[in-house]
Amino acid sequence: MPLTGLRAHRELAERLLAELNSRPSHAYLFSGPAGTGKSLVATALAHAMLCERAPGAAFCCTAERCAVRIAPATAARPRSAAAAPRCDCCAACVQVASGTHPDFIRIGRAADRSDVLIEQVRTLIAQLGVKPSRAGARIAIIDDAETLNLPAQNALLKTLEEPPGHAIIFMITSSERALLDTVRSRMRAVRFGALAPADLEAILSARGATDSTNRAAAARLARGSAARAIALMDGDAPPMKELLAAIARARSLDFAGAQQIAQEYFKTRDEAAGHFELIARMLEEVLCLKLLGADDIPESKDEEAKLITQLAGALALDAIVNCLAAAVKARGAVDAMANPRMQAEQFWMTAAEAIRDTAE
Numbered sequence: 001m002p003l004t005g006l007r008a009h010r011e012l013a014e015r016l017l018a019e020l021n022s023r024p025s026h027a028y029l030f031s032g033p034a035g036t037g038k039s040l041v042a043t044a045l046a047h048a049m050l051c052e053r054a055p056g057a058a059f060c061c062t063a064e065r066c067a068v069r070i071a072p073a074t075a076a077r078p079r080s081a082a083a084a085p086r087c088d089c090c091a092a093c094v095q096v097a098s099g100t101h102p103d104f105i106r107i108g109r110a111a112d113r114s115d116v117l118i119e120q121v122r123t124l125i126a127q128l129g130v131k132p133s134r135a136g137a138r139i140a141i142i143d144d145a146e147t148l149n150l151p152a153q154n155a156l157l158k159t160l161e162e163p164p165g166h167a168i169i170f171m172i173t174s175s176e177r178a179l180l181d182t183v184r185s186r187m188r189a190v191r192f193g194a195l196a197p198a199d200l201e202a203i204l205s206a207r208g209a210t211d212s213t214n215r216a217a218a219a220r221l222a223r224g225s226a227a228r229a230i231a232l233m234d235g236d237a238p239p240m241k242e243l244l245a246a247i248a249r250a251r252s253l254d255f256a257g258a259q260q261i262a263q264e265y266f267k268t269r270d271e272a273a274g275h276f277e278l279i280a281r282m283l284e285e286v287l288c289l290k291l292l293g294a295d296d297i298p299e300s301k302d303e304e305a306k307l308i309t310q311l312a313g314a315l316a317l318d319a320i321v322n323c324l325a326a327a328v329k330a331r332g333a334v335d336a337m338a339n340p341r342m343q344a345e346q347f348w349m350t351a352a353e354a355i356r357d358t359a360e
Contacts, residue, residue: 003044003057006037007206008199008226009192013041014057016190017048024137025188026163027171029145032192034174034273035227039143041192042170046096046104046139049168053090061093068097092134103135108143114269115147121155128159128167138167145171146178146337153180160186175335194224209233223277238278239265244307246348247279247323248314253352255345262344272340276331276347283324286311290320316358326350 003013016028030038044059051059066089087094095101105127107120124140132138142148148156160183163169169187176184195203200219203226209215214233222229232238246253246261266272282304289312311320330347334340 003048003059005062006041006044007203008195009037009041012190012192013044016041017045017057020045020049020168024168026167027160027169027187029171029173029176029179029184029187029189030192031173031176031189033194033224034270035222035225035229036192036195037226038172038192039141042141042172043096045170046141047093049137049139050092050096050101050104050135051090052092052134059093061089061097066094066097068094101134103132103138105138105140106143107140109147115149116142116144116152118149118152118155121148121152125155125159128164128169132166136166138164140167140169142169142171145173146175146335148179150180153183157182157186175337177336195222195226196224200224200226200229204229204233207233223281228274238274240278240282240304241307243275243279244282244304244311247283247351248307248311250323250348250352251355253348255349258345258348258352261348262341266340266344269334269337269340272344273331273334276327276334276343279347280324280327280331282308283320283327286315287317287320287324290315290317315355319355319358322354322358323351326354 003010003017006013019025028042030042032038047059047061048056051061053060066087068087089097092101096104099106105124107116107124109116124142128138128140130138157180159167160169171187173179176189197216197219200222201215204215204218207230209218218229218232222232243265265275285308289309315323326347330343333343
C-alpha cells in the first residue's frame with residue numbers, strides 16, 4: 001500500500017523516503033519483532049522509488065487496484081471478487097509486486113530451508129553489480145536476515161564495504177544479534193517497535209474482522225505483531241490452555257516430561273519464539289492477578305482465564321517471577337539462534353524447579 005495508507009510506522013517510512021530521495025545510505029538494517037511491518041515498509045519504499053506513474057509516498061499500486069496483490073475480503077466485497085480486481089497500476093509497480101522488475105531483487109529463506117543460502121546471496125551480489133536498466137537505482141530486500149549463515153554474511157560483507165553506487169539494500173531481521181558486528185556496522189540501523197493494540201485492531205478491521213471482542217482479544221495476545229494477530233483471527237489459535245496446564249503441573253515435571261512438551265510445542269524456531277512470548281504474556285497476567293489478589297477477581301467463563309486465575313492462587317510470587325524471567329530469557333536465546341528444543345527443555349526444568357522450591 002502507499003506510505004500514506006500505512007496503519008503504523010507511517011512517519012518513520014516517510015522520513016526514510018525523504019532520506020532516500022536526498023542522501024540515501026547504501027544499506028539499511030530494519031530490525032524489530034516479527035510481524036511489525038518491516039518488510040511491508042521496505043516493499044512500500046521500493047514501490048515509491050520505482051513507480052513510473054506517481055513515484056513518492058502516494059505511488060499508484062494498491063491491493064485494490066493491482067491484480068497481482070490480493071485485497072482482503074470484506075462484507076461488501078467477498079473473497080472471490082477481491083481475488084481478481086481490475087489492475088490499474090503502472091507496469092513498474094506490477095513488476096515489483098510480482099517480483100519481476102529488472103531493478104528489484106528480493107531474497108529470503110525458502111519454506112523448506114532453515115537459512116538463506118549462500119547461493120542466493122551470490123546471485124544477489126551479481127545482480128547488484130549490474131547498472132539499473134529502467135530506474136535510478138537497483139533495490140534489494142533481504143528477508144529473514146537472521147538466518148543468513150556465516151559464509152553468506154561474509155560473502156555479503158564486501159558488497160557492504162564497497163557498495164555499487166546505484167544499489168540500495170534493505171535487510172530485514174527480527175534478531176540483530178544473529179548478524180556479525182562487521183555486517184551490522186556497515187548499515188544504517190532502523191528500529192521498528194511493536195505495534196500498539198489500537199493499530200492491530202485497525203489492521204484486523206481492514207481485513208474484514210467484524211467481531212470487536214475477538215479483535216480486541218487478538219490484538220492483546222499478539223504482543224505487537226500484526227502477523228500473529230491475523231493468525232489468531234484466522235483460526236490458528238495458540239495452545240494457551242495446553243501451555244497453562246503444563247505450567248500448572250510443572251511441580252511434578254521430570255526431564256522426560258520436559259522433552260515431550262518441547263517436542264510437541266517448540267519444534268521450530270518460529271514456533272518456539274511465539275510460544276515463549278505467549279507464556280511470558282500469560283505469566284504477566286498471572287503476576288498481575290497475584291499482586292491484585294486472585295480471590296478478589298470475578299469468576300470468568302473463559303477457560304483460559306480460569307486457568308490463569310487458578311495459577312495466580314496456586315503459585316508463589318517468587319515462582320511466577322522466576323518462570324516469567326526464564327520465558328523471557330528463552331525467547332531471547334531463540335532470537336539469538338539457540339536450539340529451540342533445548343531452550344524449551346531448559347525452560348520447563350527451570351520452571352519445575354522454581355515452582356517446587358517455592359511451593360506454598
